Amino acid sequence: MAETTAATTATAPRSTGQAAPPGAWRLGMVRGAMEIKLFFRQREQVIFTFAFPIVFLFLFASIFHDDMADTGSTASQYYVASMTAAGIMSTSFQSLGISIAVERDEKVLRRLRGTPMPPAAYFLGKIWLVLVTGLLETAALLVFGATVYDVDLPSDATGWLTFGWIFVLGITACALLGIAISSVPKSARSATSVVVLPFLVLQFISGVYILIDTVPSWMLTVSSFFPLKWLCQGLRGVFLPQAAAALEPAGSWEYGRTALVLAAWCVGGLVLCLLTFRWKSRNDG
Template identity: 55%
Template sequence: MTVTARPRAAATVKLPSTARIGLSRAGYELKVFFREKEHVVFTFAFPIVLLVLFGSIFAGSYDDVGITVSQVYAAALISAGVLSVSFQNLGISVAVEREEGALKRLAGTPMPKSAYFLGKILSVLVIAAIEVALLLAVAVLMYDLELPSEVSSWLTFSWVLVLGLAAGSLLGLAASSIPKSARSSAAVITLPFVVLQFISGIYIPFTELPPWLINIASVFPLRWVAQGFRSVFLGDTGVALELAKSYELGKVALVLGAWIAGGLVLCLMTFRWKPHGDG
């Protein structure tokens, strides 16, 4: 009698969860970032240099409210740093990865695509936290910026930071599809961000801007992130410097929430895994 051997059942391999892959991907993104020493120095040093320059050049104060110009710039540049890390740096890095073919290769692996985005956003969160901590240290030590003592202020800081990073990251991912080449990505993404900084109350107070520029700035997230952070670090004393004589935190949350939703829609509609010209 002939006995037929039965094939062994294939071993079931349990794949890691999307969250675990995303965390692993975030670790990889951070390693790549910190290996590029020049990029690390520029990312963290640039807003600090601007803060020192502006704080030294404009050393006066708003006598009617008792706030120094340096303190106002500190809150503003923290806002710019958050959007720089999320929108500008993320948009440029993804555009370069796409045009070099890295995204196309990743799309062909079993890795869930959502894990790629999770890794990017988590790495942005870590880098932004370091940048904010450095800026706060310089502002407190050199320009007498007072950290809030109320828990409510830190809660406001937290949700403004999270919403600002989320909106900036989604817009950065969407904007990464605009450049036609890796070499043009820095110029294409940096130019509109620089313009927004000038019209969003970062370098020039709103009181010095014409209404039509203020209206344009009010459409985009940077103006509202800056306003939210001013509410945290300047408090009730600084509210007199606002155009509406209020920090309008409800509107800050509404606008940033709308940009998160809009950025998500833009990502779903425009994000490309293949380089331009590759179908």
């Protein structure tokens, strides 16, 4: 018995008295808080981010202020849904695509990779930033639309639940695509052009700026392969009356297909991130 006790004591690991290092989730929250703090310190970026969809809503709702025939809705109602979708993609796809490319070019990612911080913590920090800015931008847009244009918001829990899952799937898919496209620019200087161009094209062919029933069918076919078209369509179903579904190509909101496409882009975007993400710029070898 004494020999067994001695052997157990000899082989048991000794306590160092030091606490275990924080995990990726905790570090991700700390990283997210830092990302959010840095974002709000840049006043120009904050103003542009939150003003972008509001300014465009004001412009389009003022220009196309007539009622939409036989739909029971107004142009302002339509553009609230469209600008909400564009704002979600702006705070996720565009923001991450540009900022990560800049951080890579400035060797911030390379330095972070050399620290004990788990790589997952970096991406969790970016996700927290996207969620906070996306929610705040959406809230500001909805308040502006309801106050200035008397836009009707969902009046029951079902409408808000529908809005919730569309928002989560949409911002997740767009964020993952933003991380993936950040590896395409060769330098920080080209990041804006590389990211903004496809985003701008998608806005025109996905029914953001132009009424969906006036977009050429072949453009709608192209846009249907990307998440923005389904994000717009799903949000139109939330904010527009049922009669407005007649404007859609299928004559309905197609919530099932919207969920399927957005979920598929979440999976596909994750695969693209795993296959293409680089911690070093191409010039670093």
